[in-house]
Amino acid sequence: MSRLSPDLLLRVESFCDRVLAVAAAIKDQVPTARLVGQVAAAGTSVGANLFEADQAVSRADFCRCLGVCVKELSETRFWIRLIGRNGWLPVARLDPLEAECLDLLKIFNAMIVATRRRDRR
Template sequence: MTDAEDLRGRTKAFALRVIVMYSALSRRDPAQVLGRQVLRSATSVGANYREAQRGRSKAEFIAKIGDCLKELDETAYWLALLEEAAIVPAAKLVALRDECNQLLAIFTAISKKAKG
């Protein structure tokens, strides 16, 4: 398996884990509002990565990787809010937040390499 295939799988698995977390949220407004935000940003990472792989130019690839970074950063924000608002216990978010941070590091490295 190539690194690109592995990252495709990781971003998809990350999205699926967020979908499961969202499905378990309370139906109260704050949980649903924050949940929809994290659902949107987390599921778009994999889609943007796939678009980057099909980019027609280096500039397009770099732009889509930048979109991945933006969405991951936003996902980290929403996950932190879910925890700090006591909507989801911190212990239940540890693995998701860790994977989000690892993906941020990976996409940062890809971006730097592509620009360099």
């Protein structure tokens, strides 16, 4: 059973694509390949966990998957800010991606709150 709107799923897929583009753009500039992997892993994990939430078997499972999305978005935001602070990419290129992180965090947190509120009734 699909729980999420196709528009949200596409939005997150686009976010993942943009994170991968950032990872590819910094691969020759950062001091360690592990950093590139961390950026790519955290950013794409958002998409994987959202798609898992879309097929969740229960409301608790749905909230758990969204909770992982929130954590991975927060980690992705950390890496984006680190990349900008160190000058590996222009901040102007990273700002829209960080803004998308913040927007998605608000959306997912609101979804978790609303789902848990319904469960308490």
